[in-house]
Amino acid sequence: MVGYAIPTVKRLSNAGIAIAFSTTLRLIYHLYQGPIAFVSILPMGLLFAFVYCRWRKLWPLVVAHAALDFIPLVFG
Numbered sequence: 001m002v003g004y005a006i007p008t009v010k011r012l013s014n015a016g017i018a019i020a021f022s023t024t025l026r027l028i029y030h031l032y033q034g035p036i037a038f039v040s041i042l043p044m045g046l047l048f049a050f051v052y053c054r055w056r057k058l059w060p061l062v063v064a065h066a067a068l069d070f071i072p073l074v075f076g
Contacts, residue, residue, distance in 0.1 A: 006021075
């Protein structure tokens with residue numbers, strides 16, 4: 001989603017608005033997690049958006065997201 005949302009919004013405005021849009025969209029589709037989404041998803045969404053804006057690479061985000069899903073599965 002980051003790889004589509006940020007370049008699209010950035011063409012229409014600036015990087016700050018693109019990051020805010022991407023983070024808000026990520027937060028919206030994780031709201032099923034309840035209030036904890038604001039604590040866990042919001043910072044990760046910001047970090048992922050900043051990393052993508054800085055380096056334009058999706059693979060670090062894919063690896064980080066997989067690790068964030070896999071670690072609790074194994075150790076939780």
